[in-house]
Amino acid sequence: xxxxxxxxxxxxxxxxxxxxxxxxxxxxxxxxxxxxxxxxxxxxxxxxxxxxxxxxxxxxxxxxxxxxxxxxxxxxxxxxxxxxxxxxxxxxxxxxxxxxxxxxxxxxxxxx
Amino acid sequence: xxxxxxxxxxxxxxxxxxxxxxxxxxxxxxxxxxxxxxxxxxxxxxxxxxxxxxxxxxxxxxxxxxxxxxxxxxxxxxxxxxxxxxxxxxxxxxxxxxxxxxxxxxxxxxx
Numbered sequence: 327x328x329x330x331x332x333x334x335x336x337x338x339x340x341x342x343x344x345x346x347x348x349x350x351x352x353x354x355x356x357x358x359x360x361x362x363x364x365x366x367x368x369x370x371x372x373x374x375x376x377x378x379x380x381x382x383x384x385x386x387x388x389x390x391x392x393x394x395x396x397x398x399x400x401x402x403x404x405x406x407x408x409x410x411x412x413x414x415x416x417x418x419x420x421x422x423x424x425x426x427x428x429x430x431x432x433x434x435x436x437x438x
Numbered sequence: 439x440x441x442x443x444x445x446x447x448x449x450x451x452x453x454x455x456x457x458x459x460x461x462x463x464x465x466x467x468x469x470x471x472x473x474x475x476x477x478x479x480x481x482x483x484x485x486x487x488x489x490x491x492x493x494x495x496x497x498x499x500x501x502x503x504x505x506x507x508x509x510x511x512x513x514x515x516x517x518x519x520x521x522x523x524x525x526x527x528x529x530x531x532x533x534x535x536x537x538x539x540x541x542x543x544x545x546x547x548x549x
Contacts, residue, residue, distance in 0.1 A: 358536060360536065360537065360538075362538070367475075367477065367526060367543065367545070368542060368543065369528050369529075369530070369540030369541050369542050369543050370481070370528075370530075370538070370540050371540070372537045372538060372539065375535075375536065375537065417536060418536070425483055425486075425496060425497050426471075426483065426538070427483075427497070428480060428481045429480065430480055
C-alpha cells in the first residue's frame with residue numbers, strides 16, 4: 327500500500343470549513359484513498375473513500391487531484407464534535423497488504 | 439451504524455490471569471483484525487484473519503492469540519496477563535469495498 331503524509335495537527339474555527347490535506351505521491355492505479363477519524367479513544371470511524379472522482383456524503387467531501395498524488399478531506403461546517411484524529415490511507419479495496427498502517431494522522435481541533 | 443461489537447468494554451485484572459476479549463460482527467465480513475493502541479499513540483495491527491480457520495500475525499509482536507472458528511466471531515486471548523499488556527484493543531472487520539468497521543474497543547488494565 328502506498329505511503330501517505332499528513333500534517334500532525336490543524337485548527338479550525340467552529341462553523342468554518344476544515345480542509346485536511348494528504349499526500350500520496352506513490353499511489354498506484356488501482357488504489358483508493360480512504361479517510362477515517364478517531365474521536366478520543368473510540369474505534370476509528372470510516373468517513374469516505376474515492377478513486378479519482380470527487381466524492382461527497384453526509385459527513386464530508388473528498389477532493390482528489392487529477393494526478394491522484396494528493397487529496398483533501400473537507401468538513402464543510404466543522405463542529406466541536408469534529409475534533410478528532412483524521413487518518414488518510416491508500417489501498418486497493420480488494421487486495422493490498424492486510425497489514426494496514428494508520429500512521430499518526432492529523433489531529434484536528436475545532437475551536438469555539 | 440456498523441454491526442461490530444466488543445466485550446468487555448473495560449477490564450481490570452491481576453497479573454497472571456487468563457483473559458479473552460470478544461469481538462463479533464453481523465455483517466458477514468470475511469476479513470477481521472485486532473489492533474492495539476496506547477493512549478495518544480498509533481494503532482498497531484497485532485492479528486488478522488482472512489476468514490474461517492485463518493489467522494495471521496500483524497506488524498506488532500503480541501503475546502496474545504486469536505481464533506476464527508466462525509465468520510462472525512474473532513476472539514483474542516491472553517493466557518497470562520501482565521502489566522505490559524495494559525492497553526486498548528480494537529477489533530475491526532473489512533467490507534468488500536475495503537472500508538474497515540471498528541468496534542468501540544476493550545480497555546484492558548493489568549495490575
